[in-house]
Amino acid sequence: MRLKVRLSLYRRSGHYVFSGSAVQKCGGCDLYRNTTQAVFGELETGTKSTKPKVAIMMIGEQPGDHEDKEGRPFVGPAGKLLDKCLEEAEIDRLKVYVTNTVKHFKWEPRGKLRIHKKPNMKEIHACRPWFEAELETVRPKLIVCLGAVAAQSLLGSSFRITQDHGKLQKAGFPPIIATLHPSAILRTRTEEDRHSQMKTICSGFA
């Protein structure tokens, strides 16, 4: 059975967020177990008192360790890199709604650490109604998929981010463009690679 939900945005200390009570009770897949909370999308409002218009919806894979604890998307190291990429691409962060394909953190233990584990298709499919509800509420002009999981969830499993990143896609949504996830920068070893990955990600926003 597919869940149909309707959500509304409300303002909370400088951010627009969805009322998240329903998602906190979601048991659509097993990922809610062993996590702190579901993490929904968010729009920074800065000092504006009126509801801003969303130009871009950026969708990543899933919340990470920091996000799970704080209950906010893109607040960890990858989120800081995303902010930097947006700044470099001269995109107004206050018009960018950020969210994830899957709303609970999937992880496996390694010593005392919780290490990210990629969600499977069943989990992605189970979480889809939450994304659709966000999309219906936010109504962005453009969707930017950050990484292969987000891209394949919207564009099909045959989509190859290494070949097709930065190319505008139309698939019954607002136009979609896919680029690498900012966490790819964290895996680089040299300054040169880091610069090159950042350039690739930024070019995907244009």
Ligand code: SF4
């Ligand atoms: S990941 Fe999505 S479908 Fe699974 S429990 Fe969390 S909110 Fe529900």
